[in-house]
Amino acid sequence: MKKPVYKLIEETIKKRIENGTLKNGDMIESENELTEVYNVSRMTVRLALNNLVNEGYLYKHKGKGTFVNYTKLEKRLDNITGFTEQMNQSDMTASSKILSIEVIKATELISKKLLIDSEEEVYKVERIRYGDNIPICYEIVYLPKTIFPSVEEKIFAGSFYEYVEKNIAKITYCTQKIEARQAGENYAKYLEIDAEMPLLYVSVVSNLDNGRPFEYTRCFYRGDQYCLIRRALR
Amino acid sequence: MKKPVYKLIEETIKKRIENGTLKNGDMIESENELTEVYNVSRMTVRLALNNLVNEGYLYKHKGKGTFVNYTKLEKRLDNITGFTEQMNQSDMTASSKILSIEVIKATELISKKLLIDSEEEVYKVERIRYGDNIPICYEIVYLPKTIFPSVEEKIFAGSFYEYVEKNIAKITYCTQKIEARQAGENYAKYLEIDAEMPLLYVSVVSNLDNGRPFEYTRCFYRGDQYCLIRRALR
DNA sequence: TAGTGGTCTAGACCACGGA
């Protein structure tokens, strides 16, 4: 279970950027220098650097060098943000109550979303999410057992996305489908509202850096308590 | 000025996916097979494949193979798309009925959104938008008179965004706020639904390449007829 | 066990940018 060399190189450079040793616009060591520093081949260095370019930490300029591209405040505007991260940004306290964790066989829909075989086992987690103790979201999460061998409550204690990036792999993108729906009896009960109230229904599939979906989640947000902000580029 | 080999490999595979030769879930040739087909080294093949993984066309499964991840409808929707463009993508016919065009003085809210002085004159356009003749959206558009000296119906005949890019300037980004709301008497009438039905309310501010907002629009979409698809990057 | 993708090496030549 040891980490590949290029991951280590990625992490040390990322640290130098995040703790301010490398500032925005700084030129970092050339690829040839890094091969000597880490005593690896140039392709390994390039793999590490290109990953950091894709993550937005660096940019390259042929003939000149590789430079730091890091402006803390502009980061993560158009990006995936989990509920917890979003609540923190609005100075609210996020919490959640897990209703159930169980292993089920993937239905047709779930297997299609997660790109796995139908009948393959997945974890199904139901929970209610609160902002400042007001129920805001009822959520059903499906996680493939091949990626999450075991799922415990503590995974969901903090930011789930941060947990995944620390312990599984980098998250690259997610696809969301957003609809407006009526709550209906069932969800109304969970969210403590009337059955006719509108909900924001968001279906999410999130993907790792190898392109594999690791999460299919159905979220039902209270229309009176939650909105999505989205920045789209032309 | 000749293209690198890995780009060519990328493009041929992308074409096979986009023209339907390769379908969603299909396994493509293994990396070793591709090295022989294109007569290149494996690293070159891997570069091409990994780029396609990052673009969301493929996903890899260690020990199994590389698979197609492509669902036509979900493509390119991370970007700004106007209603017309979106309808065309789903093979529906977009049309609209203009209810009114008038010049008003900007309210506090409007001036804040469009970054203009309060009391400055703006065009206010109300219209209903149809997909295959079903009313889908009631929309109020505010356009600053300084950017649009005169506003006529024909501006809205085709894609408004295309009109702007042809005649005004390039559009760079837009910010959307998405909520779920109950229709209420007024909007229900326009959209031919019941007053308790849920709507997707989207407030949009779009900006030109000089950073100036040129449009503030409030859209009320029928929850039963419309959804937003969004692709977000981490 | 055979085949897949994941990691890595030790070279090579090229195109670009700056002095």
Place this chain on the structure above:
DNA sequence: CCGTGGTCTAGACCACTAG
């Protein structure tokens, strides 16, 4: 000119998945 990143080769061993 020299140093930079961009492309590419021809191998190698490993870890995972399936039969």
